[in-house]
Amino acid sequence: MIDLAAEFYDQFASGEVPEMTLPTRTKSNIEYDEESGVWVYGDRTSTRSANSVRGARKLLKATYTIDFLARQLEEGRSSTLRELYYLSESWETEDAAFSSQDESNQLIEDLEIVADVTREDFHMRPEESGATLMGPLELREQTRRGERDIHCQEDVGEGGYQIPNNPDTIEFLDHDIDFILCVETGGMRDRLVENGFDTDYNALIVHLKGQPARATRRITKRLHDELDLPVVVFTDGDPWSYRIYGSVAYGSIKSAHLSKYLATPEADFVGIQPEDIVEYDLPTDPLADSDVNALESELEDPRFTTDYWKEQIELQLDIGKKAEQQALASRGLDFVTDEYLPTRLDEMDIL
Amino acid sequence: MIDLAAEFYDQFASGEVPEMTLPTRTKSNIEYDEESGVWVYGDRTSTRSANSVRGARKLLKATYTIDFLARQLEEGRSSTLRELYYLSESWETEDAAFSSQDESNQLIEDLEIVADVTREDFHMRPEESGATLMGPLELREQTRRGERDIHCQEDVGEGGYQIPNNPDTIEFLDHDIDFILCVETGGMRDRLVENGFDTDYNALIVHLKGQPARATRRITKRLHDELDLPVVVFTDGDPWSYRIYGSVAYGSIKSAHLSKYLATPEADFVGIQPEDIVEYDLPTDPLADSDVNALESELEDPRFTTDYWKEQIELQLDIGKKAEQQALASRGLDFVTDEYLPTRLDEMDIL
Numbered sequence: 079m080i081d082l083a084a085e086f087y088d089q090f091a092s093g094e095v096p097e098m099t100l101p102t103r104t105k106s107n108i109e110y111d112e113e114s115g116v117w118v119y120g121d122r123t124s125t126r127s128a129n130s131v132r133g134a135r136k137l138l139k140a141t142y143t144i145d146f147l148a149r150q151l152e153e154g155r156s157s158t159l160r161e162l163y164y165l166s167e168s169w170e171t172e173d174a175a176f177s178s179q180d181e182s183n184q185l186i187e188d189l190e191i192v193a194d195v196t197r198e199d200f201h202m203r204p205e206e207s208g209a210t211l212m213g214p215l216e217l218r219e220q221t222r223r224g225e226r227d228i229h230c231q232e233d234v235g236e237g238g239y240q241i242p243n244n245p246d247t248i249e250f251l252d253h254d255i256d257f258i259l260c261v262e263t264g265g266m267r268d269r270l271v272e273n274g275f276d277t278d279y280n281a282l283i284v285h286l287k288g289q290p291a292r293a294t295r296r297i298t299k300r301l302h303d304e305l306d307l308p309v310v311v312f313t314d315g316d317p318w319s320y321r322i323y324g325s326v327a328y329g330s331i332k333s334a335h336l337s338k339y340l341a342t343p344e345a346d347f348v349g350i351q352p353e354d355i356v357e358y359d360l361p362t363d364p365l366a367d368s369d370v371n372a373l374e375s376e377l378e379d380p381r382f383t384t385d386y387w388k389e390q391i392e393l394q395l396d397i398g399k400k401a402e403q404q405a406l407a408s409r410g411l412d413f414v415t416d417e418y419l420p421t422r423l424d425e426m427d428i429l
Numbered sequence: 430m431i432d433l434a435a436e437f438y439d440q441f442a443s444g445e446v447p448e449m450t451l452p453t454r455t456k457s458n459i460e461y462d463e464e465s466g467v468w469v470y471g472d473r474t475s476t477r478s479a480n481s482v483r484g485a486r487k488l489l490k491a492t493y494t495i496d497f498l499a500r501q502l503e504e505g506r507s508s509t510l511r512e513l514y515y516l517s518e519s520w521e522t523e524d525a526a527f528s529s530q531d532e533s534n535q536l537i538e539d540l541e542i543v544a545d546v547t548r549e550d551f552h553m554r555p556e557e558s559g560a561t562l563m564g565p566l567e568l569r570e571q572t573r574r575g576e577r578d579i580h581c582q583e584d585v586g587e588g589g590y591q592i593p594n595n596p597d598t599i600e601f602l603d604h605d606i607d608f609i610l611c612v613e614t615g616g617m618r619d620r621l622v623e624n625g626f627d628t629d630y631n632a633l634i635v636h637l638k639g640q641p642a643r644a645t646r647r648i649t650k651r652l653h654d655e656l657d658l659p660v661v662v663f664t665d666g667d668p669w670s671y672r673i674y675g676s677v678a679y680g681s682i683k684s685a686h687l688s689k690y691l692a693t694p695e696a697d698f699v700g701i702q703p704e705d706i707v708e709y710d711l712p713t714d715p716l717a718d719s720d721v722n723a724l725e726s727e728l729e730d731p732r733f734t735t736d737y738w739k740e741q742i743e744l745q746l747d748i749g750k751k752a753e754q755q756a757l758a759s760r761g762l763d764f765v766t767d768e769y770l771p772t773r774l775d776e777m778d779i780l
Contacts, residue, residue: 156623157762158616164712164758205616210591219586222623226586233584235570235577236598240561240588243619247587265509265556268594272507272573361515407515411508 079144097127108334110380115343117334142174147200156201191335198244208241208293213282214254220247245297256280262313266403273415295340302342315350316400317372323347328381352394355401362399430495448478459685461731466694468685493525498551507552542686549595559592559644564633565605571598596648607631613664617754624766646691653693666701667751668723674698679732703745706752713750
C-alpha cells in the first residue's frame with residue numbers, strides 16, 4: 079500500500095495524472111474458477127484516475143486511509159470498518175472524509191485487492207465476531223496481553239472457545255481431530271456437545287451461527303489446509319442453508335478476491351438432504367415461494383451444478399418440503415449422534 | 430411439576446374434571462411493580478380445564494411434557510424448545526404431539542410460572558447462546574465434562590469467555606471488578622478490550638450482542654446480586670437501544686414471570702445519550718418515522734417515566750437525530766476510553 083502511495087507521488091512528480099488500476103468488480107467480471115473451485119475476478123480492469131474532482135477525491139481518501147492503516151500497523155492497533163468511516167471526520171482535510179460507510183467499505187475492499195492481502199492483515203477487524211470451537215485441539219492465541227495456550231475441550235466451558243476477530247493470530251499446537259464438523263444452528267451445536275460427539279468421534283465442532291462470519295470461515299480453511307483435515311458442513315435442509323454450505327466451500331460473489339483466504343472447496347455437505355427428509359420421514363414445513371425461487375436459482379448456480387446437487391434440489395422441488403436440523407429430534411434426542419451422523423459420515427468416507 | 434401431575438391424578442380419582450390455574454398472561458394483566466422495579470403479573474387468573482376436547486388435549490400435552498422433563502432431569506440431560514416440539518412427535522399418544530412450536534413454547538412458559546423456576550432449571554436450553562465476558566473475574570463452570578476454573582482475562586483469548594446457555598452452572602470464585610459494563614455492539618466491545626479498559630478500570634465487559642439473550646441477562650443479574658457490583662449499560666443512542674437497556678434493567682412484558690431472575694433494576698444507562706450527540710457534535714443519522722414512533726411510545730412506557738428519560742427523549746425528538754456508539758471514533762479511537770467513559774462514569778458516581 080505504501081508502494082501505491084509512492085506511485086501516486088511519482089505520477090505527480092513526472093507530471094502525470096495519478097491513477098490506480100483494479101479488476102472490475104461487477105458481477106459480469108466474476109468467474110467460477112473450475113480448477114481452484116472458487117469465485118475469482120476476470121480479466122477486465124477499471125482505472126480510478128484524478129482527472130475529475132470526484133476521481134481526485136477518491137484518490138485523496140485512499141491516501142489518507144493508507145496513512146491511517148500504516149500508522150495503525152506501526153502502533154500494533156486495530157479498528158473496525160465503521161470506526162474508519164467515523165474516524166475520517168477527524169482528518170484534517172475535510173474533502174477526505176467519507177460520505178457514507180459504503181464508500182469506506184468499498185475503498186478497503188479495493189485496497190485488499192491492490193495489496194493482495196485481507197483487511198485483517200492491515201488490522202481492520204470485522205464488525206461481527208466469529209463463533210466457537212469445541213473439540214480436541216490445542217492452540218496458541220497471540221493476544222495483546224500475551225500468549226494464551228488453550229485446549230478447546232479442557233480449558234473452556236460448555237460454550238467452547240470463542241474465535242477471535244482475526245484467527246491468523248492463532249497457531250495450532252496439537253490436536254487429536256479426525257474431521258471438522260461445521261454446524262449451522264446453536265441448538266444442534268449444543269446437542270452434539272451434550273452428547274459428547276466431539277470426544278466420541280474426535281470431531282472439532284465449529285459453530286457457524288447461521289451465515290458464517292469471516293473469522294469462522296478463515297479458521298475453518300486454515301484447519302483444513304494446515305492440519306490436512308476433512309471438513310463437513312451440517313445445516314438445515316433448505317435453500318438458504320445450502321448457501322451457507324456454499325459460502326464455506328466456495329466463497330461468495332461479493333468477496334471473490336477473498337476466496338483463496340476464506341473458502342474451503344473440499345468441504346462436503348452432510349445434510350439435512352432432501353433425501354433425508356423422505357428417508358427419515360422428518361417433520362417438515364412446506365416450501366414458500368421464495369424457497370422455490372432460491373432452489374431454482376441454485377440449479378443455475380455454478381457452485382451447485384454437480385449431479386448430486388441437481389438430484390437433491392430437484393427432489394426437494396418435487397416433494398415441496400424443507401426440514402430443520404433439529405427435526406431429527408422427532409426420532410429422539412440421540413438419533414442425530416447415534417444414527418444419523420455416523421451413517422452419513424460413513425457414506426461420505428469420513429468415518 | 431410432579432405435584433401438578435399428582436393433582437391431575439387426584440382430580441381424576443375423586444371424579445372431578447382436571448384443571449390447572451395460572452395468572453392470565455395478557456398485556457392487561459401485567460403491571461409495573463414500583464417497589465421491585467420490574468414487570469409482574471396482576472391478580473387475574475385463567476383456568477385450563479379438561480371440560481372440552483381442546484382443554485383435555487392441553488392437559489394431556491402438559492402431562493407428557495412433565496414426564497419428559499422429569500426424565501430429562503433424572504438423566505442429567507437437556508434440550509432446546511425446538512427439540513421438545515419435534516420430540517413430541519415421537520410420543521406414543523398421537524394427540525399429545527404439539528401442533529406448532531408456539532404451543533410447546535407457551536406450555537413451557539406456563540410450567541415456569543406454575544413451578545416458579547426458570548426453564549433452565551428443568552434443563553431447557555435457550556436456542557440462542559449468551560455472549561462473552563472479559564474482565565478480572567475468576568469463575569468455576571460445572572460442565573458435563575467436569576469443573577473448569579477460568580479467569581476471564583488470563584485464561585481466554587481476545588474473544589473472551591463464552592457464557593454458557595445456563596449460567597447457573599457458574600460459581601464466582603474471585604474477582605477484582607469495580608463495576609460491570611454491558612456493551613451493545615461487538616465493534617465497541619472490541620475497542621474497549623483493545624484499549625485495555627477492563628484492566629485500567631477493573632471493569633467486567635459484558636457483550637450484549639444487540640438484544641441480550643437470557644443467559645447474558647441472567648449472569649449480569651447474578652454478578653450484580655452476588656458480588657454487589659454496580660451495572661452500567663452502554664448502547665447506541667436510539668430508541669431501540671434504550672429498549673436493550675430496558676430489557677437488562679426491567680425485563681420485558683413477554684417474560685414478566687422471569688423478571689426476578691433476569692432483570693437488574695439497579696442497572697444505569699451510560700449512553701449514547703441524546704445530550705452526548707449535542708455536546709460532542711457526533712456524526713448522526715436522521716430519525717426515521719419508526720424511530721419517532723418508538724421514542725413516543727417510550728414516553729408512555731412506565732420504565733421510562735423518570736425525569737431523566739423524559740428530558741433525553743424529548744431532546745432527541747427535538748434534534749431529530751440518532752448516533753451510534755462507534756460515532757465516538759470521529760474524535761479518535763481512544764476518545765471513548767480516555768474521555769467519554771471516564772467522564773460519564775464519574776458523573777454517575779461509578780468511578
